[in-house]
Amino acid sequence: MASSTVTSSQPDRPLRPNLAFRRLRGSRSPAEFAALVRRAAREIGERVSCDARYIGRVEAGEIRCPNYAYERVFLHMFPGRALTDLGFVPRSSVRGRAARTAVAAPRGPAPGETAGGSPGGSPGADEPYDRRDPWRNDPPNRPNQPNHPNHPNHEESDVLRRAFMTGGGATVAAATLVPLGLAPAAAAADRLPWRAGVPEAMALEEAVRRIRLLDDRHGADGLYRRAAAPLRAAYALLDAGATRQTTADRLHAGAGELAISVGWLAHDSGRFDDARSHYAEALATARMTGDAGLEAHAFCNTAFLARDAGRPREAVRAAQAAQRAARPLGSARLLSLLALREAGGWAGLADRTGCERALARAQALFERGSGDADPEWMSFYGEAELAGLEAQCWSTLGDWRRASRQARRAAQAQDPHFTRNIALYTAELADDLAREGRLDEAAEAGLRVLALLDQVQSSRIQGMLAGTARVLLPHRRASGVAEFLDRHASYKGPRPVRGGGPV
Structure with a gap:
């Protein structure tokens, strides 16, 4: 029997009307x-071509999860609610559909399609990006499109495509650890053992370190989609099994830490539902293995x-x-950081x-100093981070003078290696100074x-800077403000993703 070469973009299932969204329409x-x-959308700088037909498709259940542009608009319209509160399914439940389509339909793209096989090539959502949005839907012939031959991730895409089309879970694990340079030569796809051993555990641990290092230097926006491949690989290795219990424990711990790292990349780039899913996955892994350190990290x-x-x-x-x-x-030191997380919550409750x-x-615990029991992932936590998180608490409480003092201290104390955090603390400082009324200092910051934004890609930082620009806009005539506003308006980097607040 000849099989069809085209797979429907929608699974064979009855549509479920989105009653929650219908109620919001009133x-x-x-x-x-x-x-x-x-x-x-205009209020937050997005461009969507929403019409009555789109609303009807949402309410009919045809659009189970909106693309990221619409997500940001809906969350702006209904603050404090998640996508699931609006009647949509979690993004994780629709992610990967394009990949399955590509496997089932190994053919070149038809006119008007991207290599993903569907118009617009929506990554992980049922609704394609708005074609008129120049920031979120690059035409297929541009080199910054992921499937373009000149895109830096094109080689990675080929590796992943071959792995998914020709191999099982263990083969996928080996192939997807390679593109970021995170696996040793022993992880070649055609030689991976049926059961994972020490080399695979080491490769997984190195993947976590490498992703954290790249995030410290460059921010999350350019890393999130690439980091999802090693995460799939990690859980494929768990499914393959391990040669020894000690290796299995290392694999579980590494997979959990990697889930948290990928969750953080999603978090920092504004994909809150994805982040929540990854953190929950890490927490489940910690609970299954009784790993208190991983559990504390996931809850943190x-x-x-x-x-x-x-x-x-x-x-x-x-x-x-x-x-x-x-x-x-x-x-x-870990308890100190966790006390700061609690302080942030209390500040949010006023x-x-x-x-x-x-x-x-948090301060008293920090002053006890570092110790051998401090987790490896806490390398970022020092005087600068302590001051930066305290600044956020005072900012949330509206105490701009204290907030700006701590933010300045954080920016000055940060190790130059952490380029992203220097940009972050300085953005916090600029916003606090602007709200305090120190306009020239805010513009300078x-x-x-x-x-720094040529080196750092973080939607969180861009969103903070956009907020500062809005505060300064009525004061264009103040010293230095016009230069900042003009430079900010001409910045051509990625558009900010809603839902900010610094690390």
């Missing part, structure tokens, strides 16, 4: 609601995400859960007393951030 007509969506990042997503009470509870898991580990208590506890 008494407005689809056309009226679409106009509100377009207006909200979950608390941070909850704060950024506008769920401060969840941030407090997750930080407290992290502290319970971390107490037996004997690391004062509980100044709770915030100050947590900050005092903003210009320093712009000078």
